[in-house]
Amino acid sequence: xxxxxxxxxxxxxxxxxxxxxxxxxxxxxxxxxxxxxxxxxxxxxxxxxxxxxxxxxxxxxxxxxxxxxxxxxxxxxxxxxxxxxxxxxxxxxxxxxxxxxxxxxxxxxxxxxxxxxxxxxxxxxxxxxxxxxxxxxxxxxxxxxxxxxxxxxxxxxxxxxxxxxxxxxxxxxxxxxxxxxxxxxxxxxxxxxxxxxxxxxxxxxxxxxxxxxxxxxxxxxxxxxxxxxxxxxxxxxxxxxxxxxxxxxxxxxxxxxxxxxxxxxxxxxxxxxxxxxxxxxxxxxxxxxxxxxxxxxxxxxxxxxxxxxxxxxxxxxxxxxxxxxxxxxxxxxxxxxxxxxxxxxxxxxxxxxxxxxxxxxxxxxxxxxxxxxxxxxxxxxxxxxxxxxxxxxxxxxxxxxxxxxxxxxxxxxxxxxx
Numbered sequence: 164x165x166x167x168x169x170x171x172x173x174x175x176x177x178x179x180x181x182x183x184x185x186x187x188x189x190x191x192x193x194x195x196x197x198x199x200x201x202x203x204x205x206x207x208x209x210x211x212x213x214x215x216x217x218x219x220x221x222x223x224x225x226x227x228x229x230x231x232x233x234x235x236x237x238x239x240x241x242x243x244x245x246x247x248x249x250x251x252x253x254x255x256x257x258x259x260x261x262x263x264x265x266x267x268x269x270x271x272x273x274x275x276x277x278x279x280x281x282x283x284x285x286x287x288x289x290x291x292x293x294x295x296x297x298x299x300x301x302x303x304x305x306x307x308x309x310x311x312x313x314x315x316x317x318x319x320x321x322x323x324x325x326x327x328x329x330x331x332x333x334x335x336x337x338x339x340x341x342x343x344x345x346x347x348x349x350x351x352x353x354x355x356x357x358x359x360x361x362x363x364x365x366x367x368x369x370x371x372x373x374x375x376x377x378x379x380x381x382x383x384x385x386x387x388x389x390x391x392x393x394x395x396x397x398x399x400x401x402x403x404x405x406x407x408x409x410x411x412x413x414x415x416x417x418x419x420x421x422x423x424x425x426x427x428x429x430x431x432x433x434x435x436x437x438x439x440x441x442x443x444x445x446x447x448x449x450x451x452x453x454x455x456x457x458x459x460x461x462x463x464x465x466x467x468x469x470x471x472x473x474x475x476x477x478x479x480x481x482x483x484x485x486x487x488x489x490x491x492x493x494x495x496x497x498x499x500x501x502x503x504x505x506x507x508x509x510x511x512x513x514x515x516x517x518x519x520x521x522x523x524x525x526x527x528x529x530x531x532x533x534x535x536x537x538x539x540x541x542x543x544x545x546x547x548x549x550x551x552x553x554x555x556x557x558x559x560x561x562x563x564x565x566x567x568x569x570x571x572x573x574x575x576x577x578x579x580x581x
Contacts, residue, residue: 183266187274191306195281198298218300219286225307226279233272236317240265243325250460251330252450254443257436258333259325268317275310327465331451335472337437338444339479345441346483349498351379352490356497359394363411366393366422368403372431375399376439382410382428383491389415393425395496400440403431441480441499445508448473453511456522466512467525473508474529481536502544513552517559523569526552531576546577 244256259265282299323329350356374397386393391414397403409429415421435443452469455462509526516522530549534542553573560566 180260180266180269183270184273187270188277191274191278192281194302194306195278195285195299198295198302199285201295201298218296218303219283221300221303222279222282222286225303225310226276226283229272229276229279229310232314233269233276236265236269236272239321239324240269247325247330250327251454252334252447254435254447254450255330255334257434258337259330262324262333264316264320265324268313268320271310271313275306278306327451328468331448331465331468331472334444334447334451335476338441338448338472338476341437341439341441341444342476342480343483344439345499346480347486349485350489350496351377351439351494353379353383353395353494353496354489354492356394356495359396359411360413363394363413364416364422365408366410366412366425366429367406368397368409368429368431369405369426370431371405372403372433373435374401374403374409374429375432375434375436376430377496378428378430379491379494379496382425383494385421385424385428386412386415386493389418389421391415391418391421391493393494395494397429398497398499399438400435400442442504442507444476445473445504448476449508449511453515456512456515456519463516463519463521466516466522470509470512470522470525470529474532477504477508477529477533478536481533481541501541502547505544505548509548509552513548513555517555520556520560520562520565520568523552523556523560523565524572526556527569527572527576531572534576549573549576 240259244259247255247259282303286296286299376399377395382393382395385391389412391412394411394413395409396411397407397409403409409431410425412421412425437443448469452466454460455465455469509529512522513526516526527549530545530552534545537545550573553569556569557566560569
């Protein structure tokens with residue numbers, strides 16, 4: 164496993180709830196074991212005067228209370244996930260699950276429960292000296308202080324966790340990171356795409372699913388070892404079927420394992436992720452706006468907030484400078500299509516808000532602001548999106564005054580770029 168794969172594994176591992184729980188639990192167990200093993204070797208001056216079974220009583224209180232708090236926290240988290248999926252988009256739940264504050268809270272509470280249980284069991288064996296009990300008591304005080312601080316932070320965090328503004332902010336942050344990374348390295352550190360030469364051999368997917376990442380460093384190493392050139396055709400976010408080409412390899416015919424090794428550099432999974440997929444963030448923002456415009460929700464304000472977030476993310480992406488240099492010269496990768504990004508971000512809201520003049524106006528204003536920053540290719544995609552949104556609005560609006568407002572806003576947006 165190369166360094167790139169280890170880094171990706173480490174990043175994903177840090178987002179798992181159980182990983183933080185394991186670390187906290189190991190720390191708690193080490194504290195109990197240290198008190199047990201070091202007790203006989205500590206000076207008697209460290210001995211504290213305890214009441215009858217005071218340490219065991221404190222640990223019992225901790226065990227009972229932490230079990231209840233952990234149950235409450237799990238219920239609150241699951242409720243937040245369900246509310247986010249219903250009120251915004253299911254694509255946001257992976258961001259809530261990886262929330263560090265909720266993970267820290269749950270791991271702290273459950274780790275404290277394990278610490279208390281182990282401490283109670285150890286005390287019942289009469290294996291602790293008085294010095295060991297003193298160490299355990301001092302450690303318990305530290306754990307209590309950590310729990311109190313975590314609980315206060317967790318209660319404050321719950322006031323907004325999973326609400327629509329919170330989800331919008333999380334999706335916008337994830338979309339911004341992915342979009343700026345794509346703008347800095349549109350070819351993932353490889354060469355720009357060129358026409359696939361004749362004679363190239365296909366690297367085929369071994370499973371049906373979605374490409375969620377490409378290990379570019381490893382893929383370049385495969386190409387270099389085989390003295391071949393790789394032409395990537397399946398970018399992160401693309402759905403592939405079993406046996407569908409992920410890339411084409413030219414050269415390396417003497418290496419029988421070249422195609423299989425190249426296929427291992429593509430991560431094909433069941434669900435999209437935000438890591439190397441700049442379009443997913445825009446899809447999620449558009450889904451939030453579209454869900455808000457459904458008859459059951461009827462919340463145009465949230466749709467406008469989603470459009471505002473789309474504009475901010477798009478602006479940051481367009482203002483990000485592309486990095487010079489090529490890290491993987493043997494790999495050709497196509498850049499994400501800006502027209503597809505615009506369609507992902509604006510089409511659902513423009514379609515579902517076609518009967519609302521405020522949505523039609525806001526879409527045109529977003530386009531107008533972005534056209535002021537766009538290059539020629541981006542401007543063509545934005546003008547096309549403006550024209551489609553205008554047609555939808557004119558077909559959906561019944562009041563001639565509203566139709567005139569949208570028509571004027573669309574004309575102003577497109578004229579600004581000329």
